[in-house]
Amino acid sequence: MIKLEMKVDLTKIRDLKNMLKKYPAELEQALGQGILNIALSMEGFAKQKLKERGAIDLGQLLNSITVKRISHKHAIVGTNVEYAPAVEFGTKGHWLKIENIPGFRNWMKHHGIDPEEKLVYFYVEPKPRPHMEPAFEWGKQILPEEVKKQIEATILRLSKNL
Numbered sequence: 001m002i003k004l005e006m007k008v009d010l011t012k013i014r015d016l017k018n019m020l021k022k023y024p025a026e027l028e029q030a031l032g033q034g035i036l037n038i039a040l041s042m043e044g045f046a047k048q049k050l051k052e053r054g055a056i057d058l059g060q061l062l063n064s065i066t067v068k069r070i071s072h073k074h075a076i077v078g079t080n081v082e083y084a085p086a087v088e089f090g091t092k093g094h095w096l097k098i099e100n101i102p103g104f105r106n107w108m109k110h111h112g113i114d115p116e117e118k119l120v121y122f123y124v125e126p127k128p129r130p131h132m133e134p135a136f137e138w139g140k141q142i143l144p145e146e147v148k149k150q151i152e153a154t155i156l157r158l159s160k161n162l
Contacts, residue, residue: 026154032072034150038139039067039075041146046077046135053129055087058107065131077135086126088133093125 046065056062064079098104098119108114108122 090128
């Protein structure tokens with residue numbers, strides 16, 4: 001006759017069950033952290049592209065690029081500066097009425113243009129200096145690895161508690 005004896009540690013099974021119950025919330029937190037990390041990386045990437053493309057003058061656009069977390073799993077990288085699309089995509093040449101653009105007279109003074117403030121119109125022809133689109137592409141590229149890294153770290157941390 002064969003005698004089979006087996007010992008089962010019920011506390012370990014309970015711990016495992018509790019850990020598995022925690023997984024959805026913990027993994028969702030890991031996903032949220034991964035998304036936030038990606039958004040912060042995109043913010044830095046966009047700012048770096050502005051610098052590389054010589055699109056920084058007084059720094060208003062650069063300083064306006066921020067990350068806004070709108071939910072646990074959603075973040076927006078963007079700016080509220082009105083002229084940001086003209087920097088990103090460029091525009092056809094056009095005349096600006098100087099007094100209609102807040103801060104433009106100060107910009108002109110900063111660059112030594114019209115020190116007597118006699119000009120009324122100013123001709124501009126901005127060339128494209130993309131920064132947000134490349135940042136978006138960068139974010140898509142790093143997304144899988146960043147999320148994987150966060151989830152693996154969470155699983156490792158949870159498994160050490162068993």
